[in-house]
Amino acid sequence: MNKVISGACTALAAVLVWSWAACAQRPVFEASELEGSAQEKLPGKLAAPDLSGPQRAMPRHVASPLPNDQRGSIRRVETGGRKLVALTFDLCELSDQRAGYDAPLVAVLRELKAPATFFAGGRWMRSHPERAMQLMADPLFEVGSHAWTHGNFGVLGREEMARQIDWTQAQYELLREDLAALAGKRGVGEAVKGVRESIAVFRFPYGRCSAQALELLAARGLAAVQWDVNMMDAAKSRTAEAIVRDALRQVRPGSIVLGHANGFGHATAEALRALIPALREKGYELVTVSALLEAGKPATTADCYDSRPGDTAVYDAQFGEGTVHPRRNRP
Numbered sequence: 625m626n627k628v629i630s631g632a633c634t635a636l637a638a639v640l641v642w643s644w645a646a647c648a649q650r651p652v653f654e655a656s657e658l659e660g661s662a663q664e665k666l667p668g669k670l671a672a673p674d675l676s677g678p679q680r681a682m683p684r685h686v687a688s689p690l691p692n693d694q695r696g697s698i699r700r701v702e703t704g705g706r707k708l709v710a711l712t713f714d715l716c717e718l719s720d721q722r723a724g725y726d727a728p729l730v731a732v733l734r735e736l737k738a739p740a741t742f743f744a745g746g747r748w749m750r751s752h753p754e755r756a757m758q759l760m761a762d763p764l765f766e767v768g769s770h771a772w773t774h775g776n777f778g779v780l781g782r783e784e785m786a787r788q789i790d791w792t793q794a795q796y797e798l799l800r801e802d803l804a805a806l807a808g809k810r811g812v813g814e815a816v817k818g819v820r821e822s823i824a825v826f827r828f829p830y831g832r833c834s835a836q837a838l839e840l841l842a843a844r845g846l847a848a849v850q851w852d853v854n855m856m857d858a859a860k861s862r863t864a865e866a867i868v869r870d871a872l873r874q875v876r877p878g879s880i881v882l883g884h885a886n887g888f889g890h891a892t893a894e895a896l897r898a899l900i901p902a903l904r905e906k907g908y909e910l911v912t913v914s915a916l917l918e919a920g921k922p923a924t925t926a927d928c929y930d931s932r933p934g935d936t937a938v939y940d941a942q943f944g945e946g947t948v949h950p951r952r953n954r955p
Protein backbone atom coordinates (compact mmCIF):
# COMPACT_ATOMS: atom_id res chain seq x y z
CA MET A 625 0.00 0.00 0.00
CA ASN A 626 2.73 2.36 1.05
CA LYS A 627 4.56 1.52 -2.08
CA VAL A 628 1.50 2.40 -4.14
CA ILE A 629 1.09 5.77 -2.36
CA SER A 630 4.76 6.49 -2.70
CA GLY A 631 4.64 5.61 -6.38
CA ALA A 632 1.62 7.85 -6.89
CA CYS A 633 3.34 10.69 -5.03
CA THR A 634 6.42 10.37 -7.15
CA ALA A 635 4.23 10.46 -10.22
CA LEU A 636 2.32 13.46 -8.85
CA ALA A 637 5.57 15.21 -7.95
CA ALA A 638 6.87 14.47 -11.42
CA VAL A 639 3.70 15.97 -12.90
CA LEU A 640 3.94 19.01 -10.63
CA VAL A 641 7.60 19.56 -11.50
CA TRP A 642 6.74 19.14 -15.13
CA SER A 643 3.87 21.62 -14.98
CA TRP A 644 5.92 24.09 -12.95
CA ALA A 645 8.73 23.86 -15.51
CA ALA A 646 6.26 24.08 -18.38
CA CYS A 647 4.63 27.06 -16.67
CA ALA A 648 7.92 28.85 -16.01
CA GLN A 649 9.01 28.46 -19.58
CA ARG A 650 5.71 29.25 -21.23
CA PRO A 651 6.32 31.96 -23.83
CA VAL A 652 3.96 34.84 -24.55
CA PHE A 653 3.32 33.69 -28.12
CA GLU A 654 2.26 30.26 -29.37
CA ALA A 655 4.41 28.60 -32.03
CA SER A 656 1.54 28.97 -34.53
CA GLU A 657 1.54 32.75 -34.00
CA LEU A 658 5.23 32.96 -34.89
CA GLU A 659 4.73 31.37 -38.28
CA GLY A 660 4.59 33.56 -41.37
CA SER A 661 3.86 33.41 -45.05
CA ALA A 662 6.02 34.25 -48.06
CA GLN A 663 3.48 37.01 -48.78
CA GLU A 664 4.47 38.79 -45.59
CA LYS A 665 7.97 39.32 -46.93
CA LEU A 666 6.72 41.57 -49.74
CA PRO A 667 6.65 45.36 -49.40
CA GLY A 668 3.36 47.23 -49.70
CA LYS A 669 2.41 49.66 -52.46
CA LEU A 670 3.96 53.12 -52.58
CA ALA A 671 1.65 55.64 -50.92
CA ALA A 672 1.75 59.30 -49.93
CA PRO A 673 4.47 59.91 -47.32
CA ASP A 674 3.06 59.41 -43.83
CA LEU A 675 4.50 62.08 -41.56
CA SER A 676 2.63 61.06 -38.43
CA GLY A 677 4.46 59.95 -35.32
CA PRO A 678 3.74 57.43 -32.59
CA GLN A 679 0.79 57.81 -30.21
CA ARG A 680 3.18 59.30 -27.66
CA ALA A 681 5.95 61.36 -29.20
CA MET A 682 8.51 61.43 -26.40
CA PRO A 683 10.05 58.43 -24.68
CA ARG A 684 9.49 58.20 -20.92
CA HIS A 685 12.69 56.34 -20.18
CA VAL A 686 15.75 58.58 -19.94
CA ALA A 687 19.06 56.74 -20.24
CA SER A 688 22.41 57.99 -18.96
CA PRO A 689 24.76 59.40 -21.61
CA LEU A 690 27.11 56.88 -23.23
CA PRO A 691 30.49 56.22 -21.64
CA ASN A 692 33.37 57.71 -23.63
CA ASP A 693 34.63 54.42 -25.05
CA GLN A 694 31.25 53.72 -26.67
CA ARG A 695 30.98 57.05 -28.50
CA GLY A 696 31.60 57.07 -32.23
CA SER A 697 30.54 54.65 -34.91
CA ILE A 698 31.10 51.09 -33.69
CA ARG A 699 32.28 48.76 -36.44
CA ARG A 700 33.22 45.75 -34.32
CA VAL A 701 34.38 44.95 -30.79
CA GLU A 702 37.89 44.08 -29.63
CA THR A 703 37.28 40.88 -27.68
CA GLY A 704 40.90 39.94 -26.99
CA GLY A 705 40.61 37.10 -29.48
CA ARG A 706 37.43 35.63 -27.95
CA LYS A 707 35.47 34.25 -30.86
CA LEU A 708 32.21 36.13 -30.49
CA VAL A 709 30.18 37.39 -33.42
CA ALA A 710 26.92 39.36 -33.61
CA LEU A 711 24.44 38.75 -36.40
CA THR A 712 22.30 41.83 -36.98
CA PHE A 713 19.29 42.42 -39.23
CA ASP A 714 17.79 45.73 -40.20
CA LEU A 715 14.04 46.26 -40.33
CA CYS A 716 14.01 49.40 -42.47
CA GLU A 717 10.76 51.18 -43.36
CA LEU A 718 10.31 54.42 -45.29
CA SER A 719 7.49 56.91 -44.79
CA ASP A 720 5.73 55.96 -48.03
CA GLN A 721 5.95 52.18 -48.16
CA ARG A 722 5.17 49.47 -45.63
CA ALA A 723 8.10 47.06 -45.55
CA GLY A 724 7.87 43.29 -45.13
CA TYR A 725 8.90 40.75 -42.50
CA ASP A 726 11.10 37.78 -43.29
CA ALA A 727 9.43 35.12 -41.13
CA PRO A 728 11.51 32.23 -42.56
CA LEU A 729 14.71 34.08 -41.59
CA VAL A 730 13.54 34.53 -38.00
CA ALA A 731 12.41 30.88 -37.95
CA VAL A 732 15.93 29.72 -38.91
CA LEU A 733 17.42 31.77 -36.06
CA ARG A 734 14.92 30.26 -33.61
CA GLU A 735 15.43 26.73 -34.91
CA LEU A 736 19.23 27.01 -34.62
CA LYS A 737 18.94 28.88 -31.29
CA ALA A 738 21.04 31.68 -32.71
CA PRO A 739 21.01 34.97 -30.80
CA ALA A 740 20.62 38.04 -33.03
CA THR A 741 19.89 41.75 -32.94
CA PHE A 742 17.17 43.42 -35.01
CA PHE A 743 17.49 47.12 -35.74
CA ALA A 744 13.86 48.10 -36.22
CA GLY A 745 12.55 51.30 -37.73
CA GLY A 746 10.01 52.98 -35.45
CA ARG A 747 7.44 53.07 -38.23
CA TRP A 748 8.21 49.40 -38.98
CA MET A 749 7.39 48.57 -35.36
CA ARG A 750 4.15 50.54 -35.61
CA SER A 751 3.11 48.78 -38.84
CA HIS A 752 4.17 45.32 -37.54
CA PRO A 753 3.18 45.51 -33.85
CA GLU A 754 2.73 41.78 -33.32
CA ARG A 755 6.00 40.88 -35.05
CA ALA A 756 7.87 43.56 -33.12
CA MET A 757 6.45 42.27 -29.82
CA GLN A 758 7.39 38.70 -30.75
CA LEU A 759 10.99 39.76 -31.36
CA MET A 760 11.04 41.74 -28.10
CA ALA A 761 9.61 38.81 -26.14
CA ASP A 762 12.10 36.25 -27.48
CA PRO A 763 15.06 35.85 -25.08
CA LEU A 764 17.28 34.97 -28.06
CA PHE A 765 16.85 38.41 -29.57
CA GLU A 766 17.56 42.05 -28.92
CA VAL A 767 15.69 44.93 -30.58
CA GLY A 768 17.63 48.05 -31.53
CA SER A 769 16.57 51.26 -33.29
CA HIS A 770 16.89 51.98 -37.01
CA ALA A 771 15.35 55.50 -36.85
CA TRP A 772 11.68 56.35 -37.41
CA THR A 773 11.43 56.39 -41.22
CA HIS A 774 14.98 55.49 -42.26
CA GLY A 775 16.23 59.07 -42.18
CA ASN A 776 19.63 59.82 -43.69
CA PHE A 777 21.69 61.22 -40.79
CA GLY A 778 24.28 62.53 -43.22
CA VAL A 779 21.71 65.00 -44.58
CA LEU A 780 18.98 65.68 -41.98
CA GLY A 781 19.01 68.69 -39.68
CA ARG A 782 19.35 68.36 -35.92
CA GLU A 783 15.65 68.61 -35.11
CA GLU A 784 14.62 65.96 -37.62
CA MET A 785 17.42 63.66 -36.48
CA ALA A 786 16.24 63.98 -32.88
CA ARG A 787 12.68 63.22 -33.94
CA GLN A 788 13.79 60.10 -35.89
CA ILE A 789 15.50 58.83 -32.72
CA ASP A 790 12.94 59.85 -30.08
CA TRP A 791 9.83 58.69 -31.94
CA THR A 792 11.36 55.25 -32.37
CA GLN A 793 12.21 55.04 -28.67
CA ALA A 794 8.66 56.09 -27.80
CA GLN A 795 7.16 53.50 -30.17
CA TYR A 796 9.28 50.77 -28.58
CA GLU A 797 8.08 51.79 -25.12
CA LEU A 798 4.44 51.75 -26.27
CA LEU A 799 4.86 48.23 -27.66
CA ARG A 800 6.70 47.14 -24.51
CA GLU A 801 3.62 48.26 -22.56
CA ASP A 802 1.28 46.42 -24.95
CA LEU A 803 3.46 43.31 -24.66
CA ALA A 804 3.37 43.42 -20.87
CA ALA A 805 -0.43 43.80 -20.97
CA LEU A 806 -0.78 40.89 -23.40
CA ALA A 807 1.51 38.66 -21.32
CA GLY A 808 -0.52 39.53 -18.22
CA LYS A 809 -3.75 38.67 -20.01
CA ARG A 810 -2.29 35.33 -21.05
CA GLY A 811 -1.08 34.59 -17.52
CA VAL A 812 2.63 34.69 -18.41
CA GLY A 813 3.61 38.10 -17.06
CA GLU A 814 6.95 36.70 -15.88
CA ALA A 815 7.93 36.03 -19.49
CA VAL A 816 8.45 39.73 -20.21
CA LYS A 817 10.40 40.62 -17.08
CA GLY A 818 13.68 40.37 -19.01
CA VAL A 819 12.54 42.56 -21.92
CA ARG A 820 14.47 45.80 -21.71
CA GLU A 821 12.48 48.95 -20.99
CA SER A 822 14.10 50.97 -23.73
CA ILE A 823 16.37 50.50 -26.70
CA ALA A 824 20.13 50.73 -26.07
CA VAL A 825 21.61 50.32 -29.55
CA PHE A 826 21.03 52.23 -32.77
CA ARG A 827 21.96 51.68 -36.40
CA PHE A 828 22.29 54.53 -38.88
CA PRO A 829 20.25 54.00 -42.05
CA TYR A 830 22.31 54.01 -45.27
CA GLY A 831 25.43 53.74 -43.09
CA ARG A 832 25.43 57.56 -42.93
CA CYS A 833 26.15 59.70 -39.90
CA SER A 834 27.71 62.98 -38.77
CA ALA A 835 29.46 64.25 -35.65
CA GLN A 836 26.19 65.93 -34.61
CA ALA A 837 24.23 62.71 -35.09
CA LEU A 838 26.72 60.75 -32.99
CA GLU A 839 26.45 63.41 -30.29
CA LEU A 840 22.64 63.21 -30.24
CA LEU A 841 22.81 59.44 -29.77
CA ALA A 842 25.52 59.59 -27.11
CA ALA A 843 23.48 62.10 -25.08
CA ARG A 844 20.57 59.64 -25.13
CA GLY A 845 22.73 56.65 -24.13
CA LEU A 846 22.40 55.00 -27.52
CA ALA A 847 25.42 53.19 -28.99
CA ALA A 848 25.80 53.63 -32.78
CA VAL A 849 26.33 50.09 -33.98
CA GLN A 850 27.35 49.78 -37.61
CA TRP A 851 29.14 46.69 -39.02
CA ASP A 852 32.37 45.28 -40.39
CA VAL A 853 30.82 42.45 -42.43
CA ASN A 854 28.05 43.23 -44.92
CA MET A 855 26.04 40.27 -46.26
CA MET A 856 24.97 42.55 -49.14
CA ASP A 857 21.78 40.53 -49.12
CA ALA A 858 19.64 43.30 -50.64
CA ALA A 859 21.24 42.63 -54.05
CA LYS A 860 18.90 40.33 -55.97
CA SER A 861 21.77 38.59 -57.76
CA ARG A 862 23.51 37.66 -54.51
CA THR A 863 23.30 33.92 -53.83
CA ALA A 864 23.26 32.20 -50.45
CA GLU A 865 26.56 30.49 -51.37
CA ALA A 866 28.23 33.86 -52.03
CA ILE A 867 26.90 35.32 -48.76
CA VAL A 868 28.23 32.36 -46.76
CA ARG A 869 31.58 32.25 -48.57
CA ASP A 870 32.26 35.98 -48.12
CA ALA A 871 31.04 36.11 -44.52
CA LEU A 872 33.24 33.17 -43.50
CA ARG A 873 36.21 34.92 -45.08
CA GLN A 874 35.51 38.27 -43.42
CA VAL A 875 34.29 37.39 -39.93
CA ARG A 876 36.85 37.72 -37.16
CA PRO A 877 36.50 37.79 -33.36
CA GLY A 878 34.16 40.64 -32.40
CA SER A 879 32.65 41.08 -35.87
CA ILE A 880 29.23 42.62 -36.46
CA VAL A 881 27.42 41.18 -39.48
CA LEU A 882 24.74 43.16 -41.36
CA GLY A 883 21.72 41.61 -43.07
CA HIS A 884 18.05 42.48 -43.65
CA ALA A 885 14.88 40.95 -42.21
CA ASN A 886 12.35 43.39 -43.74
CA GLY A 887 11.96 41.41 -46.95
CA PHE A 888 14.76 43.25 -48.77
CA GLY A 889 17.20 40.43 -48.06
CA HIS A 890 16.81 37.82 -50.77
CA ALA A 891 18.82 34.69 -49.93
CA THR A 892 19.40 35.68 -46.29
CA ALA A 893 17.40 32.89 -44.61
CA GLU A 894 18.95 30.22 -46.84
CA ALA A 895 22.44 31.62 -46.21
CA LEU A 896 21.91 31.60 -42.43
CA ARG A 897 21.03 27.92 -42.45
CA ALA A 898 24.58 27.22 -43.68
CA LEU A 899 26.42 30.17 -42.15
CA ILE A 900 25.41 29.62 -38.52
CA PRO A 901 26.66 26.00 -38.28
CA ALA A 902 29.79 26.95 -40.25
CA LEU A 903 30.60 29.78 -37.82
CA ARG A 904 30.05 27.47 -34.87
CA GLU A 905 32.25 24.87 -36.54
CA LYS A 906 35.01 27.49 -36.61
CA GLY A 907 34.58 28.03 -32.87
CA TYR A 908 32.42 31.18 -32.97
CA GLU A 909 29.72 31.89 -30.43
CA LEU A 910 26.79 34.00 -31.60
CA VAL A 911 25.73 36.81 -29.27
CA THR A 912 23.52 39.89 -29.34
CA VAL A 913 25.16 43.26 -29.95
CA SER A 914 24.74 44.32 -26.31
CA ALA A 915 26.40 41.10 -25.13
CA LEU A 916 29.22 41.72 -27.59
CA LEU A 917 29.68 45.29 -26.31
CA GLU A 918 29.87 43.98 -22.75
CA ALA A 919 32.55 41.46 -23.76
CA GLY A 920 35.18 43.89 -24.98
CA LYS A 921 36.15 47.34 -26.18
CA PRO A 922 34.32 48.80 -29.18
CA ALA A 923 36.43 49.58 -32.25
CA THR A 924 35.03 52.98 -33.23
CA THR A 925 35.50 55.44 -36.07
CA ALA A 926 34.57 59.12 -36.32
CA ASP A 927 32.52 58.52 -39.47
CA CYS A 928 30.13 55.82 -40.69
CA TYR A 929 30.87 53.76 -43.77
CA ASP A 930 30.51 50.35 -45.35
CA SER A 931 34.00 49.11 -46.23
CA ARG A 932 36.00 52.36 -46.48
CA PRO A 933 35.53 55.92 -45.22
CA GLY A 934 33.25 57.98 -47.46
CA ASP A 935 31.78 55.08 -49.42
CA THR A 936 28.22 55.58 -48.17
CA ALA A 937 28.13 59.30 -49.08
CA VAL A 938 26.91 58.28 -52.55
CA TYR A 939 23.51 57.58 -50.99
CA ASP A 940 22.95 61.29 -50.32
CA ALA A 941 22.33 61.99 -54.00
CA GLN A 942 20.22 58.88 -54.47
CA PHE A 943 18.10 58.99 -51.31
CA GLY A 944 18.25 62.61 -50.12
CA GLU A 945 16.81 62.81 -46.60
CA GLY A 946 16.21 59.11 -46.90
CA THR A 947 12.63 58.84 -45.73
CA VAL A 948 10.85 58.37 -49.07
CA HIS A 949 11.26 55.86 -51.88
CA PRO A 950 14.09 56.94 -54.22
CA ARG A 951 11.60 57.07 -57.10
CA ARG A 952 10.19 60.27 -55.54
CA ASN A 953 13.61 61.89 -55.46
CA ARG A 954 14.11 61.59 -59.19
CA PRO A 955 13.87 64.88 -61.02
Ligand SMILES: [Zn+2]
Nearest residue numbers: 714716829830
Ligand atom coordinates in the same frame (compact mmCIF):
# COMPACT_ATOMS: atom_id res chain seq x y z
ZN1 LIG B 1 18.05 50.24 -43.32
